[in-house]
Amino acid sequence: KAGVTQTPRYLIKTRGQQVTLSCSPISGHRSVSWYQQTPGQGLQFLFEYFSETQRNKGNFPGRFSGRQFSNSRSEMNVSTLELGDSALYLCASSRTGTANTEAFFGQGTRLTVV
Amino acid sequence: DAKTTQPPSMDCAEGRAANLPCNHSTISGNEYVYWYRQIHSQGPQYIIHGLKNNETNEMASLIITEDRKSSTLILPHATLRDTAVYYCIVRVAGDNAGNMLTFGGGTRLMVKP
Numbered sequence: 313k314a315g316v317t318q319t320p321r322y323l324i325k326t327r328g329q330q331v332t333l334s335c336s337p338i339s340g341h342r343s344v345s346w347y348q349q350t351p352g353q354g355l356q357f358l359f360e361y362f363s364e365t366q367r368n369k370g371n372f373p374g375r376f377s378g379r380q381f382s383n384s385r386s387e388m389n390v391s392t393l394e395l396g397d398s399a400l401y402l403c404a405s406s407r408t409g410t411a412n413t414e415a416f417f418g419q420g421t422r423l424t425v426v
Numbered sequence: 427d428a429k430t431t432q433p434p435s436m437d438c439a440e441g442r443a444a445n446l447p448c449n450h451s452t453i454s455g456n457e458y459v460y461w462y463r464q465i466h467s468q469g470p471q472y473i474i475h476g477l478k479n480n481e482t483n484e485m486a487s488l489i490i491t492e493d494r495k496s497s498t499l500i501l502p503h504a505t506l507r508d509t510a511v512y513y514c515i516v517r518v519a520g521d522n523a524g525n526m527l528t529f530g531g532g533t534r535l536m537v538k539p
Contacts, residue, residue, distance in 0.1 A: 316469070345525045355470070355513075355529035368524040402469050409525035411458045411517040412477075417469030 314338065316405050316418035324424045330391040333421045335403035337384050341416075343367075343409030344386040346378060349400040349420075361386055362409050393425045430514045435534040438508075444501040446533050448514030451495040458517045459490060460527070461499045463510040470513065470529075473499065504537045511535075 317336040325331050337344050345360035345368075357370040361380035378388040384405075390397055400422050404415040431449040438444040450459065458477050462470040474481055474488045476497075481488045487500040501508055513532040 343525045345527075347527075347529075354531065355527075357526050357528065360524045360526055362524065368526045370526070400467065404469075404525065404527070406525045411456075412475075414460070414472045414475060415525050415527065416472055417462075419469050420467075422467075 316403060316416055318401075318403055318418035318421050320421060321419065322422050322424075324426060325393050327393055327395060327425055329393050330389060331393060331423060332387055332389050333401055333403075333423070335386045335388075335405075335418060337386070337403075337405030338416060341405035341407050342384055343406040343415075344380055344384065345404050345406075345409070345415065346386070346388050347402045347404070348372075349402060350396075350398075355402070358388065360409065367409070390423075395425050398423060398425045430516060430530050432512070432514055432530065432533045434531060435536070437536050437538055438501075438504045440506060440537055440539050441503055444504040444508065444535060444537070446499040446501075446512050446514075446535065447496065448499070449496045450514070450516050453494050453516050454518070455494075456518065459488065459494075459497050460515045460517055461486070461488065462513045462515065462527075462529075463508075464513070464532070465507075465510045473512075475517075504535075506537050506539065509535060509537045 346358040360368040380386045402420045406415040460475040461473040464470045511532040
């Protein structure tokens with residue numbers, strides 16, 4: 313069974329640009345959540361989507377947004393990129409997103425902002 | 427979510443059991459204990475989770491104390507490929523709690539030959 317797929321794997325963008333990252337969850341999973349990982353802050357929760365609705369949101373500025381499609385695929389968008397947005401962006405999918413169902417992570421997209 | 431405390435690093439000899447402790451003294455009755463690990467620059471890998479009973483799967487065993495204030499992840503026969511950062515996380519139950527995982531600093535396990 314295919315795992316969580318994130319595209320692209322690597323990305324280099326210029327400060328001020330915007331970027332869109334994609335996540336395809338495991339088949340049958342309806343919850344997709346996004347995380348940012350940096351050396352200084354560790355792994356931080358960005359937001360979660362379930363059945364096309366944002367269910368939870370972390371403490372990030374409005375430049376970070378996301379959406380989920382009817383096939384559960386999700387995208388996250390970062391506008392007006394800053395150097396500090398350089399990070400590994402991870403998505404995780406879960407069948408229902410409840411506490412007794414495990415979440416599985418993709419390999420991440422490494423974003424470098426120059 | 428309850429806060430967790432883990433030692434920042436541990437060593438283990440290859441072939442021996444690795445016992446990784448986690449303190450979650452403020453855990454509530456409806457919070458699950460989850461363990462994930464992350465091998466350098468890869469996505470975190472799910473290992474195991476439990477509520478109050480001990481759990482075992484093909485990767486590891488999870489021992490939760492009776493008062494649920496602490497737990498231990500056991501890798502029965504550690505290999506070099508088990509070298510990773512191990513995260514202990516507690517998750518709130520409930521339909522609206524969602525899939526939000528709060529990661530701490532984790533324990534960096536080094537398995538040595």
